[in-house]
Amino acid sequence: MKKVSPFSPTARILVQIVMIILVVASLLPLYNVISASLKSIDEYPTNPVLLPKAPIFDNYKYAAFAGHLIRFTVNSLIYVPVGVALYVVICLMAGYAFGKMRFAFRRSIFLLVLFMSIFPQLLLATQVSKLISLMHLTNTGLGVILSWVAYFSPFGTYIMTTYFADMPYELVEAARIDGASQVRILVSIMAPLALPMIATIAIIGFQSMWNELPFSMLILQQESLRTVTLGIAVLRGEYGLRVPILSAALVIAMIVPLLIFLLFQRYITLGVTAGAMKG
Amino acid sequence: MHNRRGFERDGAAPYVFLAPLLVLLAAFMIYPVVMNIITSFTEWKGYGPWKWIWLANYKTMIADEEFWTSIKNTALMVLYIPLSTIVTLLITAFLREGIRGWKVYRAILYIPNLLGYVLMGVIFSIYLRDDGVLNMAIKRLTGSTIHFLITPVLAINAVGFLLVVFLHLGFGLIYFLAAMNGIDKSIYEAALIDGAGFWRTLFKVSIPSIRFSVEFWVVFSFIEVFARMFSFIHTLTQGGPGYSTFTLEYGIFIQAFSKFKVGYSSAWSVVLFLFCAMISIAQIRLMKRRDE
Amino acid sequence: MKKFILGLVFVSVFAVVTVAAQTLTVWDFKYSEVNAGGSQAPMKANDAAFEKANPGVTINHVAQPTDSTQYYQIIQSAATSNAGPDVAMFHPGGRVDGFADILVDLDPYIKDVKGQFTQASIEMCSLNEKLGNPVKVLPLTMQGFGIYYNKAYFKKAGLDPNKAPKTAAEFLAACEKLKAAGIVPITTGQTYTIDFFLRCEAANTYGPNVAGLVDGSQRFDNPVFKESAAFVKTLIDKGYIEKDGLSRPYFMDAIDKFASGGGAMFVGLLSDVGNWKVFSDKLGADNLGYFPAVNFADGTYKDQQVMQGAGIAYGVMKWSKNQKLAAAYVKFVTTGEGAKTYSAATGALSPNTAAAGGATIYPVLKAIQGYLKNGEKDYIAIGYNGYEDDSNRLCDRAFVIGDLSIDDFVAAYQKLITK
Structure with missing residues (x-):
C-alpha cells in the first residue's frame, strides 16, 4: 500500500524531537543509577554524576551475595509465576462467568468484585497478615501468593469480563447447541480466542506481583524468603546502604523484568507489530 | 455486559467458576474491610484488646490538619489524570503513524512501567536530588539548581507527574496502540480520502473508536492514584517535605504503622473507602451506558 | 556438687529431646x-x-x-x-x-x-x-549527638583548629571564614542535621529539666530554645547550611560526604553510624574535633551533651x-x-560500664567522654510513639520549606510534644 504520512517534514522532525526527549527522560534516571553502581563508596560523594573514573564491580558482588539479591531474585522467580498461573485461571473462569453466563445476582456480584479492585492494600494489610498467620502461612510462599492472587484478581477479572462481554454471543450459543459443556466451551473455544487478553492480564499480574510490597513485607518475615522488591525496600532505609551499593542492587533487580520484556515483547505489546500506514 | 433479560440461567456452573475468586475475596478483602469499619470506632494498637470510643476517631480526624492536607494532596494527583490521558493518546497517535523508530520508542518508554513503583521510587530519589544527574544538567544549562525534593509545590507535582503520567505512559502506549489497531482500517482510509490531517484523524476517528478503552484507562488511573501509589511515595519522598506529598493512603500508613493508632487510621481508611465507592459508582454508570 | 551432677544428668537426658530443637x-x-x-x-x-x-x-x-x-x-x-x-x-x-x-x-x-x-x-x-x-x-x-569538625579545614580558613567554636558568635564567625575560604561550613542531610542540632540545643537549654518538656513543666517557647531555632534559620539563610544538602539523605549520604571531606562541620552521632570512629578513621584521628552544642549567651547551661x-x-x-x-x-x-x-x-558506645574502655587511640573519643558527664536527656526519645515523624515534618516546614515563622514553629512544636 502507498505510504502516506499525515505529517509534513517539519512536523515529522518535531515529533522525532519530542520522542527523543521522552526517551532521554526515561533513560537518564537509569544512567544515574548505573553509573553510581560502578563507583566506589569513596568516589561517589565527590563524583555523584559523571561517569566513574575507574569502574569497579565490587558493589555488584556485594549486593548480589552479601545483600542476597540473587537469592531474592530466585524467590521472586518461584512465587510470581505460580501466583500468575493461579491468577490467570481464576480471572479467566470468573471473567467468562460474568461476561457470558447467566445466573442470579450476576450484576451485583460483578459490581462487588469491581468495587474490590479499587481497594488500597494498606487498608487490608493488618488484617490480611493476621489471617495468613491464622492459616499458619506466615513465612511461606503460599501465604504471599494467596494474598497476591486475592488482591490482584478483581482487576484481572474486570478486564476479562469486559473482553468476554464484547465477544459475539453467537459463539457460545453455537457451542451450546453442539452440546458442549461450559468447561469445554471455556477451555477449547473461549480461552484460545481470548489469548491476547490472557497474555495482557498475565503481564499485568506478573508486574503487579513482582513489584508488590506491603503484603510481602508483612508475610515474609524471614530474610531467606524475601522477594526482590522487598529486598530493595529493606536495603534502602534509615541506616541503609550507600548509594553505589543500593544502585548495584537496583540494577540486579532490573535484570529479570528487562529479560521478561525482551523475551515476551511480542505478547507485552499485544501483538501490535506494525504502524497503521504499513498495514 | 449483556442484558440478562430473556435468557435462561446456566445452573450451578457459573457459581463453580466464580467460587475460587469469591472465596479469596471474602477472606482477603471483605473480611478485612468489615473489620476495618469496626475498628474505626475503637482505640486500638493493631493487636491486643480494643476500646470502643465510637465517633471520637472521626471527630479527631475532622479537626486534624494532616487529614485535610492529605485530601488536598490526593486531589492534586487526580488532576494529573486528564493530562496523562491526553499525553498518552497523543503519543500513541504518533507511534500509530509508524514514525521512524516507533518500536524502539515504545520499548524504551515501557521500561519505567516495567520496573515498578519500588524500584522507580528509589531510582528517582537518587535522580532528583540536588546533586543528581538531572540537576547537574539543569545547572549546566541555567547555572542554578531546582530543589525538586525539598520545594513543596515541586515535590507534589513531581510525584503527580511521575506517578500518573510518566510511569504509566509505556503501558498506555501499548494498550491504546492495540485498541487503535483493532479499528477497522477502512475508517482510516476514508478519513484520509476526506483529507483529514493528523489532529482530525486523532479526535474524529481514533479516540471515538476506542472510547471504552479510554474510559478504562481513566478508571485504571484512578485506582493507581487512590490505591497503589503508597510504594512510590514511600520510596521517593516519605510524604515530605513536611506534609507536601502526604496523601490519604500515606496518612493511613503513618497513623497505623508509625504511631500505632490503628483505630484512628481505620477512620481515615473509611474515608478512602468512600472515595473508592464513588469511583465505583462512576464506573458502573459508564458500564450501563456502554450496555445501552 | 550433687546439684551439679544432677544438673548434668538433667541436661544430658534432655539435650537430645529439647536442646537439639x-x-x-x-x-x-x-x-x-x-x-x-x-x-x-x-x-x-x-x-x-x-x-x-x-x-x-x-x-x-x-x-x-x-x-x-x-x-x-x-x-x-x-x-x-x-x-x-x-x-x-x-x-x-x-x-x-x-x-x-x-x-x-x-x-x-x-x-x-x-x-x-x-x-x-x-x-x-x-x-x-x-x-x-x-x-x-x-x-x-x-546514643547522642554533637558537632564534629574537620581541623584541616579550620586551619585552611585561618581558624584555630584546637578551639571549638562553642559560642554562637564564634560559631557564626567560623562559618563565615570557612565560607570565604570556599569550604562548605556545615555538611547537611535531610532532615536530621536540623533535628539533631535542635536536640543538642534542647539539652543545652533545659539541662537536667529536659523531661519536663513532656509533662509540661518546661516549654519550647523558652527564649533560649527559640534563639537556637532562629539560629538554625540564620545558618540556612546565610548559606552556612548548604541548601543542596537538604535534599540529600542524612543516612548515609551526608555522613559519607563529611567523612570524605565534603565540609568543615557536621552534626553527627555518638554511636551506631556516622560516629567518632567512622570520621576519625576516614579523616584522621588527630584531624577530628568535637563539641556537644552551641552555647547561647542567655543560656543557663553550657556544654551539655544530649544523650539517650x-x-x-x-x-x-x-x-x-x-x-x-x-x-x-x-x-x-x-x-x-x-x-x-x-x-x-x-564504634558504638556501650552503656555497660564493665564493657567500656579501650579505643584510646582516638583523641575525639576522650573529648566525648569528657562531655558525657554533662549528659542530658533527648526529648525526642521520650516523646510519644511517632513523635519523631511529626517533629521532623514540622522542622521541614519551618526550616526547609519556610512556611512557618520561628514564632509559629516554636508554638507548634510546643503543641506537638503535649499532644
Whole structure:
C-alpha cells in the first residue's frame, strides 16, 4: 500500500524531537543509577554524576551475595509465576462467568468484585497478615501468593469480563447447541480466542506481583524468603546502604523484568507489530 | 455486559467458576474491610484488646490538619489524570503513524512501567536530588539548581507527574496502540480520502473508536492514584517535605504503622473507602451506558 | 556438687529431646549492615560465641528493614498474630512503651548484671522511662549527638583548629571564614542535621529539666530554645547550611560526604553510624574535633551533651517458648565480651560500664567522654510513639520549606510534644 504520512517534514522532525526527549527522560534516571553502581563508596560523594573514573564491580558482588539479591531474585522467580498461573485461571473462569453466563445476582456480584479492585492494600494489610498467620502461612510462599492472587484478581477479572462481554454471543450459543459443556466451551473455544487478553492480564499480574510490597513485607518475615522488591525496600532505609551499593542492587533487580520484556515483547505489546500506514 | 433479560440461567456452573475468586475475596478483602469499619470506632494498637470510643476517631480526624492536607494532596494527583490521558493518546497517535523508530520508542518508554513503583521510587530519589544527574544538567544549562525534593509545590507535582503520567505512559502506549489497531482500517482510509490531517484523524476517528478503552484507562488511573501509589511515595519522598506529598493512603500508613493508632487510621481508611465507592459508582454508570 | 551432677544428668537426658530443637529467632534492624564497620560482622561473631557456649542452640538472626516505620510495622504484624521472633531489637523510649504488652519484664533475668549498666540506660529501658518500673529491654548502645569538625579545614580558613567554636558568635564567625575560604561550613542531610542540632540545643537549654518538656513543666517557647531555632534559620539563610544538602539523605549520604571531606562541620552521632570512629578513621584521628552544642549567651547551661542512655536495645517477646534462653542471649550480647565485640567493631558506645574502655587511640573519643558527664536527656526519645515523624515534618516546614515563622514553629512544636 502507498505510504502516506499525515505529517509534513517539519512536523515529522518535531515529533522525532519530542520522542527523543521522552526517551532521554526515561533513560537518564537509569544512567544515574548505573553509573553510581560502578563507583566506589569513596568516589561517589565527590563524583555523584559523571561517569566513574575507574569502574569497579565490587558493589555488584556485594549486593548480589552479601545483600542476597540473587537469592531474592530466585524467590521472586518461584512465587510470581505460580501466583500468575493461579491468577490467570481464576480471572479467566470468573471473567467468562460474568461476561457470558447467566445466573442470579450476576450484576451485583460483578459490581462487588469491581468495587474490590479499587481497594488500597494498606487498608487490608493488618488484617490480611493476621489471617495468613491464622492459616499458619506466615513465612511461606503460599501465604504471599494467596494474598497476591486475592488482591490482584478483581482487576484481572474486570478486564476479562469486559473482553468476554464484547465477544459475539453467537459463539457460545453455537457451542451450546453442539452440546458442549461450559468447561469445554471455556477451555477449547473461549480461552484460545481470548489469548491476547490472557497474555495482557498475565503481564499485568506478573508486574503487579513482582513489584508488590506491603503484603510481602508483612508475610515474609524471614530474610531467606524475601522477594526482590522487598529486598530493595529493606536495603534502602534509615541506616541503609550507600548509594553505589543500593544502585548495584537496583540494577540486579532490573535484570529479570528487562529479560521478561525482551523475551515476551511480542505478547507485552499485544501483538501490535506494525504502524497503521504499513498495514 | 449483556442484558440478562430473556435468557435462561446456566445452573450451578457459573457459581463453580466464580467460587475460587469469591472465596479469596471474602477472606482477603471483605473480611478485612468489615473489620476495618469496626475498628474505626475503637482505640486500638493493631493487636491486643480494643476500646470502643465510637465517633471520637472521626471527630479527631475532622479537626486534624494532616487529614485535610492529605485530601488536598490526593486531589492534586487526580488532576494529573486528564493530562496523562491526553499525553498518552497523543503519543500513541504518533507511534500509530509508524514514525521512524516507533518500536524502539515504545520499548524504551515501557521500561519505567516495567520496573515498578519500588524500584522507580528509589531510582528517582537518587535522580532528583540536588546533586543528581538531572540537576547537574539543569545547572549546566541555567547555572542554578531546582530543589525538586525539598520545594513543596515541586515535590507534589513531581510525584503527580511521575506517578500518573510518566510511569504509566509505556503501558498506555501499548494498550491504546492495540485498541487503535483493532479499528477497522477502512475508517482510516476514508478519513484520509476526506483529507483529514493528523489532529482530525486523532479526535474524529481514533479516540471515538476506542472510547471504552479510554474510559478504562481513566478508571485504571484512578485506582493507581487512590490505591497503589503508597510504594512510590514511600520510596521517593516519605510524604515530605513536611506534609507536601502526604496523601490519604500515606496518612493511613503513618497513623497505623508509625504511631500505632490503628483505630484512628481505620477512620481515615473509611474515608478512602468512600472515595473508592464513588469511583465505583462512576464506573458502573459508564458500564450501563456502554450496555445501552 | 550433687546439684551439679544432677544438673548434668538433667541436661544430658534432655539435650537430645529439647536442646537439639532449640532455635532462637532474633529480629534486628541493624543486621543488614554488611559493610566494613557495620553491625553484621560483630553480631555474627557474638551469635557463634553464644551457640558455642550453649550447645544445641541455633541463632536465627534475621535482618529486618532498617527503615524504622517498616520495621515496627512488622513487629506490629507479629503482635497481631501473637507469634514471631524470640528476641527483637527496639529503640528504647516511646516505641518500647508502645509495645510493652508484648515484651517480657527482664528484671528476674538480669539481677546479676543490672548494676553494670549506667543508670541513665536502665531508666531509658524501663517502662515509661522511669527507674523502678519493669526493665523491658537491655541496651546495646547509648546514643547522642554533637558537632564534629574537620581541623584541616579550620586551619585552611585561618581558624584555630584546637578551639571549638562553642559560642554562637564564634560559631557564626567560623562559618563565615570557612565560607570565604570556599569550604562548605556545615555538611547537611535531610532532615536530621536540623533535628539533631535542635536536640543538642534542647539539652543545652533545659539541662537536667529536659523531661519536663513532656509533662509540661518546661516549654519550647523558652527564649533560649527559640534563639537556637532562629539560629538554625540564620545558618540556612546565610548559606552556612548548604541548601543542596537538604535534599540529600542524612543516612548515609551526608555522613559519607563529611567523612570524605565534603565540609568543615557536621552534626553527627555518638554511636551506631556516622560516629567518632567512622570520621576519625576516614579523616584522621588527630584531624577530628568535637563539641556537644552551641552555647547561647542567655543560656543557663553550657556544654551539655544530649544523650539517650540507651540507643538500641534487645527485648524478649512474650510469645517466645524459650524466654529464659532468649533472656540469656540478650544478656550475652549486651554485657561482657559480647558488648565489647560489638563496640570495638562499630564504634558504638556501650552503656555497660564493665564493657567500656579501650579505643584510646582516638583523641575525639576522650573529648566525648569528657562531655558525657554533662549528659542530658533527648526529648525526642521520650516523646510519644511517632513523635519523631511529626517533629521532623514540622522542622521541614519551618526550616526547609519556610512556611512557618520561628514564632509559629516554636508554638507548634510546643503543641506537638503535649499532644
